[in-house]
Amino acid sequence: QKEVEQNSGPLSVPEGAIASLNCTYSDRGSQSFFWYRQYSGKSPELIMFIYSNGDKEDGRFTAQLNKASQYVSLLIRDSQPSDSATYLCAVRPESGGSYIPTFGRGTSLIVHP
Amino acid sequence: EPEVTQTPSHQVTQMGQEVILRCVPISNHLYFYWYRQILGQKVEFLVSFYNNEISEKSEIFDDQFSVERPDGSNFTLKIRSTKLEDSAMYFCASAAGLEALGETQYFGPGTRLLVL
Numbered sequence: 001q002k003e004v005e006q007n008s009g010p011l012s013v014p015e016g017a018i019a020s021l022n023c024t025y026s027d028r029g030s031q032s033f034f035w036y037r038q039y040s041g042k043s044p045e046l047i048m049f050i051y052s053n054g055d056k057e058d059g060r061f062t063a064q065l066n067k068a069s070q071y072v073s074l075l076i077r078d079s080q081p082s083d084s085a086t087y088l089c090a091v092r093p094e095s096g097g098s099y100i101p102t103f104g105r106g107t108s109l110i111v112h113p
Numbered sequence: 114e115p116e117v118t119q120t121p122s123h124q125v126t127q128m129g130q131e132v133i134l135r136c137v138p139i140s141n142h143l144y145f146y147w148y149r150q151i152l153g154q155k156v157e158f159l160v161s162f163y164n165n166e167i168s169e170k171s172e173i174f175d176d177q178f179s180v181e182r183p184d185g186s187n188f189t190l191k192i193r194s195t196k197l198e199d200s201a202m203y204f205c206a207s208a209a210g211l212e213a214l215g216e217t218q219y220f221g222p223g224t225r226l227l228v229l
Contacts, residue, residue, distance in 0.1 A: 036156075043204050043220035044156060088156060099211065100169055103156040 002027040004091050006104035013111055019076040021107050023089030026070070033065055033072045036088040038106065044088055048074070079111040115139040117221035119205050125227045126195055134190045134224045136205030145188045146206040146218060147180065149173070156204070162188065195228045202226075 003026040013019045021035075032051055036044035050056045050063040050072065062075040072091075076083055086106040092099055118137045126132050138145050147159040160180055161168040167180065179191045188207075192199055202223045210216035 043223050045220065046217050090156075098169060099161065100158050100171060102158075105155045 002030075002091070002093075002102045004089055004102050004104035006087075006089050006107045008105055009108040010110050011107055013079050013109070015079060015081060015111055015113050017079050017111075019079045019083065019109055019111070021074040021076070021087050021089075021109065023072045023074075023091075023104055024070055025072070025089075025091045025102070027091065027093060027102070028067075028070065029093045030067075030070075030091045032092040033063070034090040034092070034101070035061075035063060035072075035074045036090060036103075037083075038086045038088055040086070047087075076109075079109075081111050081113055084109055084111050117205055117207055117219050119203075119221040119224050121224060122222065123225045123227070125229065128197055128228055129194050132192050132195055132226060134192075134203050134205075134226070136188045136190070136207075136221055137186050138188055138205065138207030139209075139219060140186070142207035142209050142219075144168075144208040144211065144216075144218075145180075145182070146208075147190045148204045148206065148220075149201040150204065150223075151198075151201040159190070159203075192226075195226075197228050200226055200228045 005024045034049045035047045038044045048063045050065045056063045060077045064073045088106045089104040090101040092101045120135045145162040150156045160170040160174045177193045204223045205221040206218040208216045208218045
């Protein structure tokens with residue numbers, strides 16, 4: 001059973017701070033890693049994907065991947081109240097031609113003014 | 114900006130009834146997906162569809178489920194005989210290509226299905 005674990009939170013940070021969201025996964029064959037943002041009652045929206053070990057930056061967002069530790073994280077710099085949402089980590093194997101993603105339950109982030 | 118649309122936004126049905134959930138993917142997209150999210154639970158992959166056939170399906174996607182692209186624009190999910198546990202939000206998504214190649218999946222707003 002492939003598992004993707006996230007702390008459900010809520011993670012509460014003040015406006016302007018760095019929010020750090022973490023995700024661990026069980027399948028060592030995982031190749032692709034995705035972070036989605038989901039506002040309450042809305043659909044997931046892709047923020048970033050990462051394939052290679054290390055950091056990937058896009059604006060205020062940085063994804064960090066460590067395949068040896070089976071760990072992927074998302075940093076949000078200069079957090080804004082509009083960043084308050086649930087952040088979903090998704091992991092995909094891409095072995096044997098499979099692209100079926102496994103999602104975590106998500107971490108609720110609250111950015112307070 | 115192009116977007117994925119889904120109808121209806123809400124559907125209430127009796128257990129054992131058939132439901133069809135409809136999606137209009139973004140027009141030039143080639144890959145289509147259905148996901149579901151039970152209230153308070155994680156998003157679960159159901160099925161992917163490419164070139165008029167199922168590419169992959171999860172264990173959830175059993176014989177009660179089917180997908181179809183009846184014309185050039187719609188992509189449907191049919192549940193033949195609904196069960197109480199089918200109550201969930203169903204999301205359609207589409208992509209121009211594979212995420213492995215850097216393409217993004219765009220999600221529709223979802224259909225909330227309630228089975229009584």
